[in-house]
Structures are given as C-alpha cells and as structure tokens.
Amino acid sequence: MLKNLKLTTSIIMLSSLLVLVAGCGSKKANDSKKEISVALNSELSSVDVSLAMDNTSSDVMEQVGEGLYDFTAKGGVKPALSTNKPKATDHGKKYVFNLRKDAKWSNGKPVTAKDFVYSWRRTVDPKTKSPQSYYFDGVKNYQAIANGKKAPSSLGIKANGKYKLEVTLDRAMPYFPSILAVSASFPLYQPYVEKQGKKYGTDAEHTLYNGAFTLKGWNGSNGEWSYVKNKDYWNAKHVQLDKVNVKVYKTEQTMVQQYQAKKIQFTQISGSTVKNLKKDQDLTVRKIPGNQYLVFNVKENKLFANQKVRQALAMAVDSNKLTKHVLQDQSLPATGYVPYGFNNSKTGKDFAKQAGQLVQNNKTKAQKLWAEGLKELGMTSAEFSILSSNTETAKQVDEYLQSQFETTFKNLKVRVAAVPFNSRLSKQNSGDFDTVLSGWTPVYADPTDFLNLLMTNNNNNNGKWSNSEYDQLIKDANDKYALDEQKRWDNMEAANKIAVEQAPIAPLFYISQVYLKDPNLKGMMLGPLGQPYYKDASYK
Template identity: 45%
Template sequence: MKLVKVAASGAIVALCALTLGACGSKSSSSTSKQVLNWNETAELPTMDLSTATDTVSFDMLNNTMEGLYRLGKNSKIEPGLATKTKVSSDGLTYTFTLRKGAKWSNGDKVTAKDFVYSWRRTLNPKTNSQYAYLFEGVKNATDIMNGKKSPETAGIKAVGDYKLVVTLDRQIPYLKLLMGFPVFFPQNQKVVEKYGSKYGTASKYMVYDGPFQMTGWTGTNLKWTLKKNTNYWDKKNVKLSAINYKVNKTTTTSYNLYQSGKLDATSLSAEQAKQLKGQTGYTIRKAASTFYFQYNQKNAAFKNKKIRQALSMVVNREQFVKKVLGDGSVPSKGLVSMGLASRNGEDFATAAYQKNGVTYNLSEAKKLWNEGLKELGKTSLEFTLLSDDTDKAKNTTAFIQSAIESNLKGSKINVSNVPFKTRLARTTSGDFDVVISAWGADFSDPISFLDLFTSDNSYNAGKWSNAQYDKLIAASKTTDAGDTAKRWNDLVSAEKILMNDQGVAPLYQQATAWMIKPKVKGVIYNSAGANYNFKNAYISGN
C-alpha cells in the first residue's frame, strides 16, 4: 500500500484486520457527540486519487470516497457502489451493476462514466500517476501508460449510467481487492476540470462520494476534519458526525493531548510503549509494511554489491527493534512482509527467506566493506542517509549512523531528516544517496511488494535492475497468472534474487503501539491497502 508514510507504502500487508469494539453496534449517544479526535504523524500530501502515494492520503480517500467495493473487517469485500458483479467464464470480463441513488457531495449522480473517466485519467501518462502500474492486466493499460495507445482504448466502458464493463488482457486473481483500493475509485469529471491544477490540493477543491467529506484542509496546514456526508447512499449507517485530525510529529505532544482528552487516539514512542503496555487502551497495530534501504545506483559506490551488503550486515535488526522501536515491530525476513500470503500452510516470507539478505554479521560486514572500497579505489566513503523528521525516524537514523560509523572504517554518514512530503519528492526525483523507504502492501499478494523493483517501476528509485528478476515478475503476471503453483514459485524466486543481490536491504516489519480511548468503537484497521475504515465507527458512553 502505499508509501508508509514513515508511511506508507500504502499499503500495502496477511490481510488481517484489527477491529476495536463491535463493528456496526448502535450507540445510544446523540449524533452531536459522535466526534472522534484522531492523531496523524505526517502531513496530508494530496487528495487527488490519481496521484496519491502515501498512507495518509489513502486513508483520507478511503473514508471520503467509495469505489465498487469497500474493504471491511479482515479485508472482506463489502458492498460499495456495485450491487452485482458478473464474471465471464474465461475470467477476462467483469460486469458491475451500480446502485442507483448514489450521489457526490455536490448532489451530482455517481455513474459508470465517473469510473471510466477516473481510470482513463490515472492511466494517462500526462497525469504522472505512480500507481498506474496497478492497472496492468486491464486491456490496453500498459500500452496507454507507455504512450502507445490513447486512454480511450482502456478496457473499461459505461453501458448507460449504471452498468460498468471491465475487460482484461489476462486474469487478475486479486482484482476484487484492487477495486477496494482508492486508485480505482471514481472521479467527477466536471469537478476535476473545473478546478484544474488546484484539484485535490485543498478540501474545497474536491467532491466526495464516500461516508465523509473533508473540510478545513488548505493543502499545507496540519489539521482538518472529515464530516458526515449527508449525500452518501448509506448515511444511515454512518454514526460519526465528524473526525478531527491533527498532525503531531512528536508523540510527547500527542500523548499529552490524549491525556488531556483532546485526542482519542495517538501512536506512541518506544519509551511510551514500554511504560504503557498493558494499560487500558493500549493497542498494537500490526502492518504488512516493510522499511528498507534503497541505494541510489547512480552513485558508483552503491553499484558495488559488497558495499550494499556491508551496510545491510552492519545493522543489528534485533537490537534495533527492541531497543530503539520497542513498539512490536519485528526484523524483516525479506521485502515481502510476514503474514501477507501463504500456500499449503507455508508463509511466503519463509519460503523466500535468504538469511544473507537480512542478517547481522559484523565481521563479514567489515570484510565486504574493505573489499568494496578497494574495488572502488577508495579508502573512505561519505554519503547522506535520508529519512523523515518524526521522532521515530530520527531515532532510526541515529542508530544506523552509529552502527555504520563505529564499525566500518572510513565511513562518514550525514543524516538528513526532512518532512515526509520532502522525503517523498527527493526519493522520487533520485535526489538521495541512501534513503530509508517504507512500503505497505496494497492487497494481500506478494506482487504488491515485488512489482516495485522491476527495472521500469517508478518506485524503484534506486534504479536497481536484474533481467531475471524482471522475467520472473512478468511471468507471474502473464503466462503463469492462471497457475497458482507456478506463479508462487516465480515470486519466491524473484524475492531470492532481490535479497541475494541486495537490490534493497529490508530492515523491519512495522507495528505501531497506540493508545485508543475505550469509548472508540467499530474502527476497522486493515494491515493491507488503505488502513482505516471509519464508516461504522462510533463513540460509546457519552
């Protein structure tokens, strides 16, 4: 899912879910008291679903917009705008019947044409959507993204206002899960064209078809509100009247606000988590998200495999997650998170495990470092480590800086902790040496991670490239797409290549400790895709 925001990617994460309280239970409190105050740790970059890339954006879109389906508890497919789905015998044509009466927050009807427009807009190369690749398999999508065909040739068409036909080039086993992900949601063409370049840059330059609509976001401020959308088709089951968001980059600030009753939920620092573990409201949010080094291979030093291996092996991941994070996070087995997918009872992360890709081996790290420097004709190496400016990110970079400089002779690490949006922009543009990136699976399939590091993927910011890796990923999506065993083996082999070559260096699988007020009920948290679904949330005991 998504850039984990550090966040986000989002989403990206087995599709397990954590639900607080009884989802859908009725509250006896009045609507006026159904206000939830929620903490965010990063800015909101955009509300344009065609260009969104991060957890915060996808969570906001997931609660203010709606697609063909919604993802409920345990990522179960629940009714969205589709009331009926018919699949052809060859699995290549999906016909969705849309509900009548669904409206945008401005009163416009939501129709099949809104989906057609949205998909074409996202696929259009001019939009520069980094998530367009998820449409691969939809007829002509790849050629459209590559500028070889017009967006109008995409395999999606409206038959009247309430029938949507999607045609595929190949079977997509996880298509229905994708339909619950915001990038596949509809967009109102009239509104997009009215606001032009301003669309999605502030709450007033948007229109919404989901349970809530956004107010108070200017595009740069650190607080906003989701209020109940009175035009939503299922408004009778939306209990919250508002969700107030406030960005607090330090957990000291956010926990003080929580204690004073100004926040109903906040994430915790490692020290706070240790102190508060076991107390009422203490909650661990497990995520199918992986934090990892990306090495910019435009820099000759990071083209050297031994340098990459040394930087990975010098990090004691067990010590890091226990002493620095302390939030339930665990060392990574590989890029694909544990618990995301399994076959015949074996977890994918176990099947693809390559110890040398994630191990702590100080003597080997020193040996490889010295050999790598010699191959480069250097006696020292200075570079910058890029990450976010949150407390957790700063603690992370400090630990890694110390591990490298104290153990690898001739190393000099400059640390750059910057705002989330800045880190995203610099990563995308290739303005980094080594960056701590994060990705959350968008759906419960290993391809959600592994697709990132094909040679031409826009998220492959370090430009690592391996022809055999590309071939295996391509086979999993084409010739082997309909064969579960072959496709599984393709993906296992691909991950092993990525780990053995240290194309990226996985660090840890994220979990976050939170304090949640006991009165907050019905919140659905999915570890893959857009994380939060507040449609049926409510406040009890008022």
C-alpha cells in the first residue's frame, strides 16, 4: 500500500493486477440509485484480517473493515478509527493514537484499543500462520516472536485505557503509517473471534465487521455476495450506497457484455479486450508498481534447486513479445524484480530505471545453461508443470511460457495446471507446485515491500529459495541503514541484482490496470492496491 506520508519513496501506489472487476445482476443500477452491481475476476478466500492476503480478500476487507488510517486518492493516509496522525517520538520509534469513541462493531459493541492489541498479537503469533505477519516486522519484538523466542504478548503494542493505543517500534520506519491503512492492521473483537474459533472469517455469517458495509451471501465457496450498508458504522450518514452486488466472472467477454448492457458499472479488462476497446471513452489505463513472475519451487523440486536451470528458463522468455503480442494491455516487460514507480527521496531517481536492464532474453545462452544444469543433475530431459489461476490472462501467459520453454529446450515437456483461484492460492502457500505464476502489488511505497518477499523466513517465499548474502543486504537496509537513504538504496539495488541473477523467480512484466467505469458512478476512489472504496461512491 502506499502513502503520501513522506515515506522513503515518493510514488503513488495504485492497484493490483488481477482484482476488481465490475459485476452484475439482473437488476440494473439505475433502477435504484442506492444499489449498484460490481464483479471480481477471482474468488474470495477469507475475510479474516490475519489471513486475507490475496487481492480479492484485501478488496473485500476494505469494504467491511477499517483500521487506524484510510488511504487517500493520491496515495497518502488520513485518520479513520484514529482521530489523529501522531508524529513519531523517541527517534521515530513510538506512536500514540487516540481512537474514535463512536466506532462500533456490527454487533453494536464499541471498537477499542484492546481490539487492535488482540488483532496484532493474533496475526504475529506463529500458531496463526498468517501470511500477513511480516508487515509487523519492525514493531518491537516481532522478530523474537516470529522465531518463537518471545510470546505474542510482548509485541510493541498496548492499550492505554479504552481509546488510546501506543505502538513501539524496534527501529524508525518512515513507511510505517501506510501499513496502518491495510487490512493486516485492522482490529478484531476477541470475544466474537474466539467464540467462532476456526470458523471465523470462513463465511459471511461467522465474521464481524466494523467497516462501512457488512458482508452478506458468501458461504465460503460461492462466487456471489453483497456489501450491505452497516447501520452501526460510525460514519454511516456519509455512505450513500445501500448495497453493492458482487459476482465473479471468468470471461472478459461476459464482463464487457454486461457493462455494455449497463448491468455493470465497473470492470477490469486486459489483453486483446483492451486493444478492441481502446477508443471507448469509458476506458482508463493506470500504470502501477506491480509485477508478475514465475516462481520456481527450489525446495521441493530438484530440477529448480539447480541455479543454471532456473537461469536458463528465465532467459528463454521474451517479455517484449509477451507484453506486446499476448497481453496487449500496456503492461511493460520486466527489466528486473522490483518494478518502476519507486523514487529515491534524495536523488529522485527511479529504482528500476537506475538498476537498468537486469533481465536478459538470450536463447543461445539459455540453451547452454540448460544443458550444463541437466548434466550437473544427471538428467537428459526434464518436465514440470506451471500452476496458475484459471483466468483468461493467466491462461494466455501460461500458453506463451509453455511455447517459449518447449521451443527453446527440445528435451523439455511443460504441462499447464490452471485451477480456480482459491486452489492456486492454497497450493502455492503449501508448496504444492513445480512453478507457479504469481505476482505482487505493494502495500507501502518502498522497494523492500518486494524484496522482503524473497528473504529466507518470509511466509510469502513460496519457492523457499534462501541466500544469506541477500538476507543480510535486506536486513541491513531495514535496520542498520533505516535512516541512511543512500546506503539503504545501495543495499536494495544489490539485493535486486542477486534476485535476478540467481533466478529464484523469473520476472515477466510490470502490470497495468485497465478498466471500464460508468461515468454515472461518482466518488468511487481507487486505493493504492486498486480496491474501490464504495463508502465514498454514489450512482447518479
């Protein structure tokens, strides 16, 4: 996520690749100005703030939950449940927040400081296995808790009374305020969560809400649900929509048809659909600092434990052709791991542009490395599968990669396993894959939001690649050089180079977000990750 909070970087973060597409319903939006229909292109996996890591879950959480801060249209943050934006004291390591006294849960109970304390402790507890826990890296004692050396109760957050919250960091973190606007930092009402146990967040009926809307109609696996105005929301009088209907679609053709029939007010599109509609006045394109890449399972597949094999596969992909002839949605070929959009606050230089062209497309060298890698492994041929979501765009990328790999390496057989989004997410998180088509859109405006993902102990390092030099570079960037911008930058640039050279992933492209939006849908702000804020929207 990002911020205009004078973070170490100065970008405007916008959106995520495969989220938000507008929906549908037999009832037209103009039949009721207080009800609209929208859609997504992937299923909902969880509405538990500790587990809601993917884009769709994050999208939903923005509608039904709320934290200390909200994002602004320009990527900054503004008070939400906090009534103030405190300046950090104690050399940038302490924040004290005053909470609203009129905020309530959807069961009528007040939202208090201890709800934040419980939520954060629950998320960082290793027993929770939260993929979001590392966002709290930098909060006092997080590392010791993650390593099992201290109890979650030692985390640097405490309630000073009912409506005052104190947060203590291990080090100054200029981007920390932006983390307070993402769902990972939202509160949880302990009595309700513990009563529901393992059922919490698995469907609409076993979840509690403190946002502008409550969730209705989601049974944990279906592709349709609604956001219904929350009468207990502290700012309910500002919310103009009574209901937002959501439906998941798999084909863009259907989405466009629904949009053109005025049954959909907002839909994301990609590929040739963008090309065909490029003259449509409702079409908008946004460049965002997000990427797509292929993850190699270094731990579970001996083929990818070999660095030369990984390098060969990464070099075999022509990302220029992928973006120009396959995607056709103004995405850009990847030049490195970290995408464009992060500027050094001292020099003003863009991180990716300064790093230069790290990604290589060299089929001759790729074939040489492939042959050497197989020889080292005692193999004469190989095969593997590419796991991905069964969306149209993912399928197009899968087919392109399959063709590139099998054409370049005659003794390689590549299978494609396109599965429903939730299945892909589950398999990816459990390490049940050879390679997986994945990607990232940032939570805060700093290259470390990408680089942290490849650290040895990061929960999102699904391929389980480990490199001690890389880990130390990022650790020093986060700790030792936290307030020395140039040294931080040098460390991050060095780590970015290692990530490309050793190829635990194969960077493919930097994403763009393209969508159609009904001009009568007003005030719908798109957040840094691309989620719409329906609490600000109206339909005229």
